[in-house]
Amino acid sequence: MEVDTENVRMDETDTLVMPDDGGVVNSNGNDDDDAPTVEETYEITTTRRKTIRTSYKIQETSSSTKTTTMTTAAKLYGKDLSEYDDIDVDQLLAELTPEELNILAKEVDPDDSFMPPSQRCSYECNKSPTGPLNRKKLIEHINKQALETPDIPELKPFVPGVIRGKKWVPPPQDNTKEKEADEQIAIDLGDEYEQALSAATQEEIIDLAAILGFHSMMNQDQYHASLLNSGQPVGLGWDGVTKASQPKVYPMEPPNDTDVDATIKQVRDDDSSLTDLNWNNIKNISDEKFIQLFEGLEMNTHLESLSLTNVGLNDKTAQRLADAVEKNSTLRVLNVETNFISPPVIVKLIRSLLKTKSIEEFRCSNQRSQVLGNKIEMEITQLVEQNPTLLRLGLHLEFNDARHRVAAHLQRNIDRIFRVERTGRANFVPIAGGPATSTVTPADDLKK
Numbered sequence: 001m002e003v004d005t006e007n008v009r010m011d012e013t014d015t016l017v018m019p020d021d022g023g024v025v026n027s028n029g030n031d032d033d034d035a036p037t038v039e040e041t042y043e044i045t046t047t048r049r050k051t052i053r054t055s056y057k058i059q060e061t062s063s064s065t066k067t068t069t070m071t072t073a074a075k076l077y078g079k080d081l082s083e084y085d086d087i088d089v090d091q092l093l094a095e096l097t098p099e100e101l102n103i104l105a106k107e108v109d110p111d112d113s114f115m116p117p118s119q120r121c122s123y124e125c126n127k128s129p130t131g132p133l134n135r136k137k138l139i140e141h142i143n144k145q146a147l148e149t150p151d152i153p154e155l156k157p158f159v160p161g162v163i164r165g166k167k168w169v170p171p172p173q174d175n176t177k178e179k180e181a182d183e184q185i186a187i188d189l190g191d192e193y194e195q196a197l198s199a200a201t202q203e204e205i206i207d208l209a210a211i212l213g214f215h216s217m218m219n220q221d222q223y224h225a226s227l228l229n230s231g232q233p234v235g236l237g238w239d240g241v242t243k244a245s246q247p248k249v250y251p252m253e254p255p256n257d258t259d260v261d262a263t264i265k266q267v268r269d270d271d272s273s274l275t276d277l278n279w280n281n282i283k284n285i286s287d288e289k290f291i292q293l294f295e296g297l298e299m300n301t302h303l304e305s306l307s308l309t310n311v312g313l314n315d316k317t318a319q320r321l322a323d324a325v326e327k328n329s330t331l332r333v334l335n336v337e338t339n340f341i342s343p344p345v346i347v348k349l350i351r352s353l354l355k356t357k358s359i360e361e362f363r364c365s366n367q368r369s370q371v372l373g374n375k376i377e378m379e380i381t382q383l384v385e386q387n388p389t390l391l392r393l394g395l396h397l398e399f400n401d402a403r404h405r406v407a408a409h410l411q412r413n414i415d416r417i418f419r420v421e422r423t424g425r426a427n428f429v430p431i432a433g434g435p436a437t438s439t440v441t442p443a444d445d446l447k448k
Contacts, residue, residue: 363394
């Protein structure tokens with residue numbers, strides 16, 4: 001059914017009359033055919049509405065705002081990620097052709113440090129190699145390309161004295177700190193001190209600063225000159241330029257010229273004139289000579305100090321030294337620093353000190369193993385706590401418990417020997433009319 005609505009104008013209430021058979025009704029009411037028709041009336045009512053739009057201005061007065069963000073589930077190719085959990089990836093990869101696998105590998109860039117860079121990078125060079133790599137020619141080619149490539153032209157050419165772009169101007173700063181520094185603080189020291197300081201010379205003020213410990217007010221030369229009372233250097237006052245002092249040149253330490261064979265003979269013969277033996281820094285001493293020395297040490301009764309620093313002492317010879325120390329009763333100082341002794345042999349050396357209990361100082365630091373370990377350090381601590389005569393131990397202990405226990409025990413040994421010696425001096429009784437005599441004390445026993 002078609003209705004000609006071009007010339008039809010509807011007011012608020014209009015009526016259209018339409019034939020039942022679908023024919024067109026003209027505006028004058030005449031039918032196209034003479035057939036009988038049934039008229040039906042349709043009433044269409046059009047209502048005109050008036051809309052009033054009102055705008056409101058919202059003013060925020062709160063200092064904090066709450067933002068709610070609505071997030072949607074991530075999707076891959078139009079599907080949720082949870083739908084891909086049940087997919088067998090190995091089966092899908094097995095169905096792909098080699099060409100499809102190659103395309104897939106180009107799209108994936110794995111971040112795996114165990115893979116070679118050629119497989120991690122998606123870029124593939126299909127060019128055939130022109131020859132072996134020549135590093136020199138490659139660098140020359142790169143330099144040639146860099147020189148031939150023209151520079152990017154500047155938008156504004158450089159002209160001396162002309163500023164290009166916007167010049168940076170620092171923001172203004174408040175000079176309150178500088179004003180406070182310029183202000184002088186007046187301190188009332190009293191008439192006596194002010195009169196003394198006002199009449200003091202510059203050298204006297206430097207000496208006073210050195211006495212009070214104001215190290216930052218002077219350099220090293222001024223401080224040491226004040227302590228030695230040797231006069232202040234010329235030109236190095238309060239306003240002088242502080243410069244580094246020239247280090248003092250000391251002569252090189254001469255090499256150790258001790259005769260190894262002669263000292264071994266003296267030790268084996270129990271020479272009373274040899275009480276201090278120093279083999280420090282002597283190179284190329286054979287193990288046989290060490291064994292000969294330690295065999296003579298077992299029967300020696302006059303040697304009191306033995307120093308074997310940096311002589312290449314190993315575990316074999318150090319174990320022989322421990323056996324000799326157990327049989328010696330006069331050795332008081334033993335130094336085996338800077339050698340190649342293992343921690344278990346160090347424990348054996350410290351255990352050997354408990355046999356005769358005559359050694360007062362034992363040094364064995366800077367060996368092959370810098371770290372002894374908790375088990376070794378605890379064993380050394382127990383052995384030191386059993387030794388009543390050891391006063392000094394030159395050994396680095398890493399753990400605080402072992403270090404504190406050893407230090408406390410050594411201090412107790414020192415205090416006990418000091419009390420014994422003080423008691424021995426108090427018991428010294430001179431007899432009238434004869435030579436002075438003394439009672440036998442434990443300190444004398446320790447010395448013997």
